[in-house]
Amino acid sequence: MKVTKQQVNVLIMVLGVVIIALTYFYGVQKLNEKTEALEAENGQLRSEVNTLQELQLKQNSYIADTEMMKGLCEAVADMFPSRILTEDEIMYAVKLENQVGCYFSYVGTPVTQNIEIPLGERENILAGITDITGAIAQNSTVNEEQIYSADGIMLGNAASSNNFVCTYDQFKQIVKLIVENPDIRSIDEVSLAYDNTTGSLTGTMTINYYSMSGTDKSYELPNTGVAGYGVDCIFGAVIRGQEPAAPSVEDTAEGESAEEGQDLDIE
Secondary structure, eight states: OOOOHHHHHHHHHHHHHHHHHHHIIIIIHHHHHHHHHHHHHHHHHHHHHHHHHHHHHTHHHHHHHHHHHHHHHHHHHHTSOSOOOHHHHHHHHHHHHHHHOOEEEEEEEEOOEEEEOOOOOOOOGGGGOOOSSSHHHHTOSOOGGGSOOOTTOEEEEEEEEEEEEEOHHHHHHHHHHHHTOSSOEEEEEEEEEEOTTTSOEEEEEEEEEEEEESSSOOOOOOOOOOOOOOTTOTTHHHHTTOOOOOOOHHHHHHHHHHOOEEEEEOO
C-alpha cells in the first residue's frame, strides 16, 4: 500500500496532538498541582512566620507577666498555713478571748477536709507550628523554673463551730480580727441572742480555717503554755515539737469515714 505525502502529514499532525496532550496532562498539569501545593505551604509558613514575629515582639512582656504571676501565686500560697490542727483552733479562741475580753464556752475541732487543686491547661501557641527542623515546636514551652507548680498541693478547710458570750462592741472586734487575720479565715452561720439579765450577747459562730499542704511552707507550732505531758493532753504533739506528717488524699478519705471530729468545752 502506497502512503501518500498527505497521509504522512496527517499522521504527523495526529502524533503531534497526542504528544501535546500527553505533555499537558502528565507535565504541565502535574506541575500546576505541585505549584498550588507549594503556594498553600508557603501561605501556612507565612502565617507561622507572622505568629513567631508577633511572639518575638512580645517576648519580654510574656516573661515579665510570667514572673509577676509566679510572684502572685507565691503570695497567695503564703496566706495559707501548711496545717490546721486541734491545737490551732483552740488556741485561736483563747487568743480572741485575750484580745477582746469575750468568753468562748465551746470550740468545735472538726477534721480538716482536703481537696486537690485542679491544674489548668497550659496554653501553647506554638503547639501547631512544625518548622523544618522541629526545633520551634520542641522547645516552645517556657522554662519550668519560671512557672509556679501546683503539683501535690491540697487545700484544706476546717469549719469550727463556736459558742461565746460577749458585748456588742466585742463582737465587732471579733469579726474584725478574724477578717484581718494574716492566715485566711472566714465566718458564716452567725447567730446572736441578747441576754436581758447580763446585757451581753450569747452567740454561735462557725469559723472556717483554711490551709494549704504540699508547699515549702513549714508548720508553725502554736504557743499553748501547757507544761503537762499526760496521755490525754491534746497539746502533747505541740509540746514535744513533733510536727505531724502532711496529709494525703488517701489519709483524708480514711479520716473522714473513721472520725467525725473532736469537740472541746472550755470551762
